[in-house]
Amino acid sequence: MDVATLPVPCSNLVSMKVVPIERRSASGLSYRDYTEDYVIKNRPVIITDAIEGWSALRTWTPDFFRRQHGSKIVRVSDTVTMTFADLIDAVEASTPEKPGPYLHKVFPHRDMPELLKDLQPEVPFTFPCRYSSALMPQRLRRPDGYLKLLIGGVGAKFPVMHWDNDNANALITELYGLKEFVLFSPNQTPFIYPQPGSPHTSQLSDLENPDLNKFPLFVKATQYRDVLKPGEMILIPAGWWHSTRMLSVSISICCNSLHPANWRGFVDDACTSGKHSLQTWMKRSYLTGLGGVLSAAETIQERFPKSGISRRLHAVAPLGSGTLS
DSSP, rough: OBBBOOOOGGGGGTSSEEEEOOOEEEOOOOOHHHIIIIITTOEEEEEEOOTOOOOOHHHHHHHHHHHTTTTEEEEEEOEEEEEEHHHHHHHHOSSSSOOOOEEEEOOOHOOOOGGGGGGOSGGGGOOOGGGGGGOOOOOOOOTTTTTEEEEOOOTOEEEEBBBBBOOOOEEEEEEEEEEEEEEGGGGGGTTOOTTEEEEEEEEOOSSSSSSSOGGGGGGEEEEEEEEOOTOOOEOOOTOOEEEESSSSSSEEEEEOOOOOOOOHHHHHTTTTTTSSSSHHHHHHHHHHHHHHHHHHHHHHHOTTSSHHHHHHTTSSSOSSSSSOO
């Protein structure tokens, strides 16, 4: 991929390398190629035309949430709740100078299950669905694959630049508006200044106007930057630093996933506390063995999706999609 000369909003970052994110059409991208070229190689990609059958792409607008769910109380942050109507009003009033709230605490399976029907049919790129496996420990199990609703207005952004917990891949699909993504690969970590005691989050709070006296190495980082439009989804691979910025009112959905390629990192992340305790050793042993069991079940599901044994394995290794090819 060639390094592009893309605009960087801050003049003191003009020397930073900026790389556009590769784009592929879903119609020309098989599940196998997606896995081998991006998931296993830990490379980001933007996929177009994958959700043309989703009603959410046509119906999820600010007015939809105001009219259909306006009275519902939603958690905007760890300390703030408000009605959906008030949230949408604040999102539409958001400006770069005075950004409004960014909704990222709503899990549709738990909080708004009525929305799930609008996200069908499922796309192959969400496979495998290890989070919802019946063999996953209860504390780590996510029935819908860790699906999150994300809504923000102009100037709003995720609170911190980070890479996702569990060493998970993130697949984010834009349904309304425009959202800009900025990514840094794991090998750029020395330039990203992780928080002491919190290796998932960066000390950099403003990527557009960073304090280069405090963070001088940041100019050496290579950033991947692109804008996601409605109907497009982006794979943010495990361990990739990322942040987003809303260029308009934006509505998107995020699905985290675990795969054999990032399972070892997931096990390490899940077993960081009490590293030398017997309980942690047992947990690590179970999750390591579980990875092998899931890999075998997923291989059968992928190669023989319509067989009787595949149907019996569904609770162990949920397909989460239609035919894989």
